[in-house]
Structure formats: C-alpha cells, structure tokens
Amino acid sequence: MSIVNMNAVSKKFGSFVALNNIDLQLNKGEVFGFIGPNGAGKSTTIRILLGILQPTSGHAAIFGKDVWKEAVAIHEKVAYVPGDVNLWGNLTGGEVIDIFLGLKGKIDKRKRDMFIDRFQLDIKKKCGSYSKGNRQKIALIAAFASNADLYILDEPTSGLDPLMEQVFQQCVEEVKNAGKTVLLSSHILSEVEKLCDRVGIIRKGEIIETGSIDELRHLTRMNLVIATTSPILDLEKWEGVHDVQQSEESYRFQVDADKLTEIMKKLSSYGIERLESKPPTLEDLFMRHYQE
Amino acid sequence: MLFHSVSRLFFLKWKLNKVNFLTWAFSVVLITILTASAYGGLYKTDQERQAVAETMANPAMIAMVGPGFGLDHYTSGAMLSHQMLLFTLIVMAVMSILVVTKQTRTEEDDGILEIVRSLPVGRLTPLTASLLFTMVLNITIGILVAIGLILINIEGIDAEGALLYGMTLTCGGLIFSGVAAISAQMAETARAATGYSITFLMAAYLLRAIGDVSNEMWSMISPLGILIRGEVFVSNKYFPVIIGILLFMVFLAFAFWLNDHRDVGAGYIRSRNGRERAAKYLMTSLGIAVRIQRTTIISWFTAMFLLGISYGSVFGDLEAFFENNEVIQQMLGNNPDYTLTEQFITMLMVVLAIFSTVPGLLFFLKIRGEEKKGRLEHLLVRGTSRIKIVTVYGTISVGGTVISMFLAVFGLWISSSAVMEEAIPLINLLQAGMAYLPAMLLLIGVALFLFGWLPRITSLVWFYLIFSFIVVYIGGLLNLPDWIVNISSFAHIPQLPVEEWNNGRLAILLTVDIIIISIGMIGYRKRDAAG
Ligand SMILES: Nc1ncnc2c1ncn2[C@@H]1O[C@H](COP(=O)(O)OP(=O)(O)OP(=O)(O)O)[C@@H](O)[C@H]1O
Ligand SMILES: [Mg+2]
Numbered sequence: 001m002s003i004v005n006m007n008a009v010s011k012k013f014g015s016f017v018a019l020n021n022i023d024l025q026l027n028k029g030e031v032f033g034f035i036g037p038n039g040a041g042k043s044t045t046i047r048i049l050l051g052i053l054q055p056t057s058g059h060a061a062i063f064g065k066d067v068w069k070e071a072v073a074i075h076e077k078v079a080y081v082p083g084d085v086n087l088w089g090n091l092t093g094g095e096v097i098d099i100f101l102g103l104k105g106k107i108d109k110r111k112r113d114m115f116i117d118r119f120q121l122d123i124k125k126k127c128g129s130y131s132k133g134n135r136q137k138i139a140l141i142a143a144f145a146s147n148a149d150l151y152i153l154d155e156p157t158s159g160l161d162p163l164m165e166q167v168f169q170q171c172v173e174e175v176k177n178a179g180k181t182v183l184l185s186s187h188i189l190s191e192v193e194k195l196c197d198r199v200g201i202i203r204k205g206e207i208i209e210t211g212s213i214d215e216l217r218h219l220t221r222m223n224l225v226i227a228t229t230s231p232i233l234d235l236e237k238w239e240g241v242h243d244v245q246q247s248e249e250s251y252r253f254q255v256d257a258d259k260l261t262e263i264m265k266k267l268s269s270y271g272i273e274r275l276e277s278k279p280p281t282l283e284d285l286f287m288r289h290y291q292e
Numbered sequence: 293m294l295f296h297s298v299s300r301l302f303f304l305k306w307k308l309n310k311v312n313f314l315t316w317a318f319s320v321v322l323i324t325i326l327t328a329s330a331y332g333g334l335y336k337t338d339q340e341r342q343a344v345a346e347t348m349a350n351p352a353m354i355a356m357v358g359p360g361f362g363l364d365h366y367t368s369g370a371m372l373s374h375q376m377l378l379f380t381l382i383v384m385a386v387m388s389i390l391v392v393t394k395q396t397r398t399e400e401d402d403g404i405l406e407i408v409r410s411l412p413v414g415r416l417t418p419l420t421a422s423l424l425f426t427m428v429l430n431i432t433i434g435i436l437v438a439i440g441l442i443l444i445n446i447e448g449i450d451a452e453g454a455l456l457y458g459m460t461l462t463c464g465g466l467i468f469s470g471v472a473a474i475s476a477q478m479a480e481t482a483r484a485a486t487g488y489s490i491t492f493l494m495a496a497y498l499l500r501a502i503g504d505v506s507n508e509m510w511s512m513i514s515p516l517g518i519l520i521r522g523e524v525f526v527s528n529k530y531f532p533v534i535i536g537i538l539l540f541m542v543f544l545a546f547a548f549w550l551n552d553h554r555d556v557g558a559g560y561i562r563s564r565n566g567r568e569r570a571a572k573y574l575m576t577s578l579g580i581a582v583r584i585q586r587t588t589i590i591s592w593f594t595a596m597f598l599l600g601i602s603y604g605s606v607f608g609d610l611e612a613f614f615e616n617n618e619v620i621q622q623m624l625g626n627n628p629d630y631t632l633t634e635q636f637i638t639m640l641m642v643v644l645a646i647f648s649t650v651p652g653l654l655f656f657l658k659i660r661g662e663e664k665k666g667r668l669e670h671l672l673v674r675g676t677s678r679i680k681i682v683t684v685y686g687t688i689s690v691g692g693t694v695i696s697m698f699l700a701v702f703g704l705w706i707s708s709s710a711v712m713e714e715a716i717p718l719i720n721l722l723q724a725g726m727a728y729l730p731a732m733l734l735l736i737g738v739a740l741f742l743f744g745w746l747p748r749i750t751s752l753v754w755f756y757l758i759f760s761f762i763v764v765y766i767g768g769l770l771n772l773p774d775w776i777v778n779i780s781s782f783a784h785i786p787q788l789p790v791e792e793w794n795n796g797r798l799a800i801l802l803t804v805d806i807i808i809i810s811i812g813m814i815g816y817r818k819r820d821a822a823g
Contacts, residue, residue, distance in 0.1 A: 052556040072296040080410035086403040103411045
C-alpha cells in the first residue's frame with residue numbers, strides 16, 4: 001500500500017519552476033531517503049506534502065487523502081521535523097513539546113519522558129536560549145513521542161552532535177521496525193545509506209533517480225588516501241579505481257564501493273603505512289552520475 | 293477543517309502574549325480615565341468650558357482632533373470625546389496593528405508557522421486565533437473604559453455616552469486589526485506588513501484631516517473620520533459603530549480569503565530579485581546599515597514631509613478665523629506681542645519634533661534587532677569595531693531625525709506660504725523647529741545608553757517618548773507638577789518665537805546628550821556583543 005503518492009506535481013514560484021512533474025511513491029513500512037543538492041526542491045516537495053504550499057499542478061496524497069484539502073486529518077498521523085527549528089522564545093522546551101503533542105491528541109507521558117531522556121534535553125530552559133541542536137531535539141522528541149504513521153524529516157540532524165545523531169538513527173530504526181513509514185531528506189549520505197531502503201535523487205526540481213540502496217550502490221564511491229612502502233605504478237589501471245592524484249608520499253583516489261575488498265587485498269601487498277578513508281560526498285555521487 | 297484546534301491555539305496565544313495584553317489594556321484604560329477625571333477637575337464652570345470651546349473651533353484644531361460638536365454646550369463629556377477620542381483611536385489602531393502583525397507575519401517569518409501548520413491545525417486557525425486574541429483585547433478595553441467612565445461619575449459623562457465611547461474604541465481597534473490581518477497576507481515580511489498597515493492608518497488620518505477642514509466627503513471614506521462622527525456624549529449616534537463592525541467583518545472575510553489562497557511564507561506583493569553584486573556604497577558599514585532600512589527611511593521621510601504639508605495647509609483659514617473671532621482676540625489681549633498664529637506654531641513645532649524623533653529612534657533601534665538576529669556578528673568578526681557600528685547607527689539616527697524635522701518644517705512652510713497672505717519666513721520656522729534638536733538627541737542618547745548597558749530593555753525608550761508626548765499634548769490639561777514636566781527633554785527647549793532663544797539651556801542639554809551617548813558607547817564596548 002502506498003502511503004505517499006505524488007503524481008506529476010509541479011510548483012512554480014512566479015515564473016521560477018521549483019518542481020517539475022514530480023512522481024513519488026512511498027510504501028508502507030519503508031524508509032525513503034530524499035537527496036539532492038541545495039535548492040533542488042526537497043523542502044518544497046515536503047512542504048507540498050504537508051499542505052503548506054499548494055502545487056501549481058498535479059496531485060499529491062498521503063494515506064490516500066488529498067494533502068491540501070484534508071491536511072488536518074492527515075496531520076493527526078504525520079510527524080514533521082524541519083532542519084531549521086524556530087520556536088517561541090519565551091516558552092520552555094517542555095512546554096513546546098507538550099503543546100505539539102497536545103495538538104495531536106492524548107499525550108503518552110511515558111513515551112514523551114523516555115524520548116526526553118534519550119535525547120538528553122534540559123526541558124526547563126526557554127526556547128530563546130537553546131542552541132540550534134537543542135531546538136532540533138525538541139522537534140525530534142515531539143515527533144517520535146507522537147503516535148504517527150508517517151514521519152517527514154527534512155534534514156533533521158543538521159545540528160546534532162555525533163552521539164545524538166546515533167540516538168536519532170536508533171529512533172528511525174525503531175519506527176521502521178514498528179511498521180511506520182519515513183521520508184528522510186538529508187545531505188549526510190552515510191545516514192541515508194544506513195537508514196534508507198530506497199532513495200530518490202532530485203536535481204533542479206526533477207527526480208532523476210529512484211531505487212533501492214543496492215541499486216544505487218554502484219553509484220557510490222569511497223575516497224581513499226593511502227601511503228605505501230613500495231610505489232604502486234599502475235594504480236590508475238586497476239578496476240574500480242578512479243581519479244588518482246599522486247603526491248610525494250601518498251595516493252588519493254576513489255574506489256567503487258563494491259570493489260573495495262578486492263582492492264584492499266591488492267593494496268596490502270604494497271605495505272600500507274597510512275590509510276584514510278572518507279565516505280563519498282553527494283558531489284561524488286552526482287558527478288559520477290552525470291559523467292556516465 | 294479550516295478552523296480545527298482554534299481554541300487550543302487561542303489559549304497558546306494568550307499564554308504567549310498575556311503580558312502584552314495586560315500592558316496595553318492597562319495603559320489605554322488608565323490614560324482615558326485619567327484624562328476624563330482631569331477634564332472634570334480642571335474646568336469646573338460652564339464659562340470655563342465655553343472658553344475652551346472657543347479655542348477649538350478653528351481649522352488647526354479641527355485638522356488635529358476633528359470637527360467640533362457640542363461646542364455650544366461644551367460638557368466634560370463633549371470635551372473628552374472631541375479632544376481625546378481620535379487620539380485614543382490611533383493608539384488602539386497602532387496597538388492592534390502591532391499585536392496582529394507580531395502574532396501572524398512575525399511568526400511566519402520566524403518559521404514557527406510552518407511547524408504549527410504541520411500539526412493537525414486548520415489552515416485558517418493561526419490567523420483566527422490571533423484575531424480572536426485581538427478582539428478580546430479590544431473588547432476588554434472598550435468595556436473597561438466604559439465602566440471606568442461611569443464609575444468616576446463626572447457631570448456630563450453619562451452611562452450611554454460612556455458605553456458608546458468604549459464601543460467606538462473597540463471598533464477602531466477591530467477595524468485596524470482587520471487591516472493588519474490583510475497586510476500580513478499581502479506582504480512578504482513582518483516589516484513590510486507593519487509598513488502597509490501604518491501607511492493605511494496615516495492615510496486615514498490625513499484623509500480625515502483634509503475632509504474635516506474642507507469637504508466632509510473625504511472624512512467619510514476614512515475609518516477614523518467615520519468613527520469620530522458618533523458625537524459621543526453629545527448626540528450619541530450609533531451609525532459609526534455599526535459601519536465599523538461591518539467594515540471589520542468585510543476586512544476579516546478578505547483576510548481569510550487571502551490567507552486560504554496563498555502559500556505559507558509567500559505574500560501577494562512579491563519582492564523583486566535584486567542585484568548580483570554589491571554596489572560600492574554597500575562595502576561600507578554605513579552603506580549596509582542604510583541599505584537594510586532603505587524602505588523604512590524613505591517612507592518616514594515622505595510621511596514627515598506630508599505631515600508638515602497638511603499642518604501648514606490650515607494656516608490660511610487660521611488667520612481668517614482669528615480675525616473674525618472676538619473671544620480669541622480678547623484671550624490674546626494679555627500677550628499682544630505675538631499673534632495666535634505664532635503661538636500655534638510653538639505648539640506645532642514640539643509636536644513635529646516628537647514625531648520626527650520616532651523615525652530617529654527606529655533607525656537606531658534597528659541595531660538591536662540586528663544584534664538579536666545574530667547579524668551584527670557578521671560585521672564584528674570582519675574587523676568592524678563595536679564603536680564604529682554603534683556610531684554608524686547613531687549617525688543614521690541623528691541624521692534621520694534632522695532630515696525628518698527639516699522635511700516636516702519645509703512641508704509646513706511650503707503649504708503655509710501658499711495659503712497665507714503674509715508668509716512666515718522659512719528661516720524663522722527652521723529656527724523654531726531645529727531648536728528642538730538637543731531634546732530629540734536626548735531620546736537617541738537614552739536609546740544608545742540602554743543599548744549599551746541594558747540591551748534587553750532598549751525598547752523602553754519608547755515609554756520616555758510617549759511620556760514626553762503626553763506631557764506636551766495633554767500635560768497642560770492634567771496640570772502636572774513642574775518636576776514631572778521637566779523630566780521630558782522637550783520641556784527645556786525655548787518655544788520660539790514666543791520665548792527667547794536661550795543659549796545656556798541648549799548648551800546644558802547638549803552636554804547631557806554627549807555625556808549620555810559616551811557612557812552608552814562605553815557600555816556597549818564592555819558588554820557581551822550577542823543578543
Ligand atoms: N517562497 C519561494 N519563493 C521563490 N522561490 C522559492 C521559494 N521557496 C523556494 N524557492 C526556490 O525553490 C528552489 C527549491 O528550494 P528548496 O528549499 O525546496 O530546496 P532544497 O532542496 O530543500 O535545498 P536545501 O538542500 O538547501 O535545503 C530553490 O531554488 C529556492 O530558491
Ligand atoms: Mg531544504
């Protein structure tokens with residue numbers, strides 16, 4: 001059953017086309033990663049799904065209901081976390097969480113306190129004095145402590161420290177295990193890779209690729225920096241190795257994720273002195289995508 | 293479903309804004325009751341009141357407070373509604389505009405609305421809750437004013453009039469909350485929304501002033517012009533209240549329609565794309581500070597110029613009026629050296645001076661807004677010193693005040709020379725007006741001082757300005773003791789041409805200005821530079 005269904009949705013701001021014929025389906029129980037460069041239209045798509053923006057043309061539905069006309073009924077079962085959380089400066093974090101949960105129905109106090117505890121939020125502070133990450137935690141707690149069927153998360157971890165990032169990932173896993181659906185827009189590819197079953201890539205308002213992580217894996221590359229005791233003369237020619245840059249004592253190159261084991265085995269015979277690896281950036285992925 | 297969860301959101305607005313609510317309600321009710329009792333205490337006999345009535349029936353007063361009514365039997369009630377209703381209506385309008393804009397467009401600008409709208413909340417719920425809040429505020433003030441006026445039990449202020457007075461105030465507030473609600477849909481930012489609403493208010497005031505002096509038709513298309521035609525305490529007409537409520541409902545319906553047909557974050561009046569590169573002047577901190585408030589600056593300059601023109605336009609009628617009015621001439625008898633026109637100028641100058649201080653303060657207080665939003669940091673970390681930044685904003689503020697005052701006086705001169713047989717020389721007007729600069733500077737100094745030492749309460753400087761305005765506008769009436777009047781810097785300025793130029797007093801005031809500004813700067817250098 002599809003939870004989210006977007007059909008040829010376009011959105012214009014004046015004459016600027018922000019979204020062009022977007023089609024998107026989210027199935028029940030899946031975590032869908034939504035990635036794309038800045039200004040590609042991720043947040044615009046999400047705001048249309050939330051009934052905050054009206055599509056110029058096309059049709060969007062959640063739970064089979066029209067996102068604009070039946071927004072209230074939909075929102076009772078949807079939890080949203082924006083990347084930039086702004087709140088009423090003179091209310092405390094605890095008050096805001098209660099207000100958000102209260103608008104959704106009955107507050108599950110046990111669940112609420114559990115998430116406050118997990119995200120280690122001091123709920124007595126006024127929102128005006130929270131740091132960016134702490135404001136984001138408020139929205140995350142209010143989202144996960146609510147009884148939603150669909151979680152719409154727009155760069156929800158852009159201000160979280162690594163520890164909290166981990167808590168967040170656990171929360172998403174739990175939600176997924178409970179059979180809920182998640183739409184996760186993010187620039188942190190490792191997060192998307194780890195959590196998402198399927199990924200959609202959007203660029204300049206058009207969805208250019210959707211598929212499971214495995215299907216997209218061939219697009220993914222690792223960045224490696226390596227120093228070896230003996231020189232590797234033909235590195236460029238190895239299968240799965242790209243963009244080799246050689247400096248005095250090290251090689252910098254990209255490796256296809258699915259060839260990694262093989263290549264590491266081969267490399268070790270040259271005597272590894274130093275090895276750094278970086279997850280591929282979005283740019284790597286896009287660059288590769290367009291090159292082909 | 294459009295209004296789902298209204299009551300919850302209403303209580304949330306209440307929780308967030310109750311201090312705001314109580315402050316406004318308390319201030320408006322208190323000012324009205326105090327003035328009403330002052331009228332009762334000051335003018336005890338009919339003769340005294342009739343003498344005041346005579347001073348009211350001239351075009352200048354009509355332009356300022358509205359047409360006279362009940363002047364042949366000028367009771368305390370008639371005085372109150374004639375002299376205070378319009379002024380209080382403007383306060384109600386400003387209050388409603390600020391409250392509605394803060395709760396609607398400002399929350400939208402801050403991104404709070406987006407989160408609220410992602411919850412099970414109807415599309416029109418946030419706007420409805422804010423308007424309900426404003427309605428309750430306006431109705432509360434109306435009721436309290438009515439009850440208060442009845443309770444102080446002054447002859448000439450009867451229960452029916454008191455109720456109508458309260459209702460008229462409520463209506464004024466409601467109409468302008470509707471205006472603010474529409475502006476909040478039209479504009480793309482809270483600043484622009486406030487700008488549109490205040491422009492509407494000023495247009496309503498000017499239209500009424502012109503209409504009241506020349507052709508009543510113009511007054512009847514201004515909400516303010518209609519509302520003061522209830523002749524409260526004299527003939528107690530109800531049609532303004534009815535028109536007011538209808539107007540409010542029309543505005544409301546329009547605002548709701550606009551709100552329902554637009555995206556969150558968008559406005560109907562779109563901002564254009566800008567330049568690709570920063571112009572040369574933008575590369576200086578002064579250039580930046582001017583550029584970010586360019587629209588505000590231009591609007592205020594235009595407004596002050598128009599205000600000057602509209603005040604000046606009554607001078608011709610004024611002279612004709614003085615010539616034909618024996619009572620006035622008798623009253624002038626004890627000061628034969630100066631004409632009533634000249635005395636009128638002194639009063640006008642201090643009012644213009646106080647109005648010109650408003651843009652000056654706004655231009656300076658922008659620095660606090662920038663600090664709170666964390667944008668001042670961008671400059672501070674790029675090698676602009678704190679003293680420089682605060683000097684830049686101070687300079688814009690002082691410059692803005694001087695230019696505002698100049699434009700107002702210049703406008704006054706243009707239109708008054710057009711209508712007078714013997715024009716007043718511009719230089720005399722300028723001298724009378726610019727004499728107030730040290731007093732205006734003190735307000736800016738106080739703002740700078742608060743910004744330096746007590747940034748959180750910087751905006752309290754407005755209370756000082758409002759206090760000064762009350763002292764000037766109704767101070768004589770309230771018979772305030774000298775020491776209270778003297779707290780206002782404006783009271784220390786020689787009122788040219790009636791009073792003599794006084795170098796000593798001006799020098800002392802200027803010295804105080806410089807000291808307070810320097811102390812403020814030291815404070816800013818010492819404190820944390822973050823909001
Ligand atoms: N209200 C608006 N008016 C005009 N243009 C807009 C508006 N909102 C968004 N846009 C434009 O639409 C495009 C898509 O913006 P959107 O916020 O959806 O991007 P995004 O993919 O979320 O980017 P990011 O990764 O930076 O969050 C951008 O070019 C943006 O400038
Ligand atoms: Mg975005």
